[in-house]
Amino acid sequence: MTESRQAGARTIRMEVARFRPGEDDAPVMQGYDVPVLPDWAVLDGLNHIKDRLDGSLSYRWSCRMGVCGSCGMTVNGEPRLTCGTFLTEYGEGPVRIEPLKGFPVIRDLVVDIDGFLAKLSSVRPWLIRQGEEPPLTAEYAQTPEQLEAYKQYSMCINCLLCYSACPVYVLDPDFLGPAAIALAQRYNLDSRDMGDRFDVLSQDDAVWGCTFVGECTKVCPKHVDPAEAIQRYKLTAALRSVLPWSRR
Structure with missing residues (x-):
């Protein structure tokens, strides 16, 4: 046929x-x-x-x-x-x-995507818990509103289109990049996460390296909007500099 x-x-x-x-x-x-x-x-x-x-x-x-x-x-x-x-x-x-x-x-x-995988690992894209862990049968319950807070950023499939479209990354391979930052935000905004990624994200080659061209969001096939994730964390980092006890 x-x-x-x-x-x-x-x-x-x-x-x-x-x-x-x-x-x-x-x-x-x-x-x-x-x-x-x-x-x-x-x-x-x-x-x-x-x-x-x-x-x-x-x-x-x-x-x-x-x-x-x-x-x-x-x-x-x-x-x-x-x-x-x-x-x-x-x-x-x-x-x-x-x-x-x-x-x-x-x-x-x-x-070769080894560089991206190292960047992704550096933001610890997994749930970080502190203190005593509950039994494996326990659940970390969330409300629909808590899920909605990070759901958009969880749709990333690591296709790397955003990196290829990003003029900052093409000129500076050390730039942490859209997908890694968006996935960091996915966990930062998760009510179950207790981690602190400030030292990785608040750097010249991380969120502050982004010039907000927006091409990363334009090419994303899953509508993750990594440009928004980066700008949101810029605000978080700025507030954290003024209010050190603020983490989210």
Whole structure:
């Protein structure tokens, strides 16, 4: 069924960045003609290339449902999830696929995210409890209002589109970045959390490094609004400087 559908479909040109560090001097664009079906995302086009045209192409993907965040790439200059970006959006083409900006390239469209993972770990994105712990069968009950306080920031899928879109991060790789700060806020605003992330967040390369361009929020596929999270914590940090006993 799939082959018959492809046989009658028009094609679109996909120009894909190819790069092997240590072997290639610079990335080059390689063109492939792929079928355009109404329900085909850019990721389907890449899978067609991998399966039918060039098995050497390297890229990341997993769920195809906009949940795992692993298929983020630069599509015609914009950071996008390729599983949710459809070929029909680009008319007659071409569709240019490149790795996310601001990250070292491992191969082709695969980028090195170790730096981001270290930043994420530094904000301790988990519930921090102090003192005696209740039994494992106990629950930390929350009201709907308490859940709503942080729910938006909990939707982050670590797709890194916000980092690729952020002009501060592209110029300064030491910048803590939108997703890490938004996830820190997710726990800061959780009524069950007892941690203190002030020393990590209130730094020149953390919230104070943000110039509030807002591109991180614009490209976020889950509407997390990391720009808002950063600005909210700027206010918290400013109040904390004046009122040291205030933590939230």
